[in-house]
Amino acid sequence: MGTATIQVRVLAVAGRRVWVAVSGTLCAATLRVLHYSLCARVTDERTHFYLDLNSVHWDKNLPAAELPRLLPAGGRLRFHIVGAHDGFRTPLGADERCRFHSDVASAWAAWSRQP
Template identity: 70%
Template sequence: MRNSQHGRDGEWLYGQGGVGSSAPRVGPYGRTRALMGTATIQVRVLAVAGTRVWVAASGTLCVPTLRTMHYSLCARIVDERTQFYLDLNQVRREDALSPAELPRLLPAGGRLRFHIVGAEPATAAALKTDPRCRAYPDVASAWENWSRQP
């Protein structure tokens, strides 16, 4: 069962729940709070310019939230040439989620491009196995690349 709630400024809060669990809650300043061990992921669109979309995520990446985040990215595809700048600085990968499963995060599409920003080393390495991905160690280097494009 997927619970979602629309937050402020275009952010979407996602949680994975079942019997005895609660939906994510929006706390002060739009932060999410996990109740009763529910893993949550928060996905926000920070900028859009043509076919470029800058998406920041925070929370826990596990099997259920990986699927949820995948669908969130699918919903934000502008056209077949969309470039996602995916800021993962505030995302923690759950140990139970194998790095081999991480490429499932990315939507299908040979012309889509993914700029992975600030991911944990194991996460960045797993995603870079996809030739559509390029990794940046920090926001500044990714923003420099974003700014050079027309």
């Protein structure tokens, strides 16, 4: 069995928005890495995160109940979850800070409407 890896790339920054593309396997270890990577990007100026999860494989051993730990704390933060596995919607859907986009086009439309 190989080591799970996760890659986080910032694709765009504009105003308060940051578009982050994530690829790799989401498991207990990489969930922590992704969480800390997001926390490092939270600033007064950066409060809206577009998380493109189209290239993320969810390890079946990661319980859905762990997914809320992915997102940094903060009521002023907003997360646009793009192209996530259907299993993300239930555990993260209860978080009012999250909006789900089924594809990049709908997320880009939301991105484009923001100042």
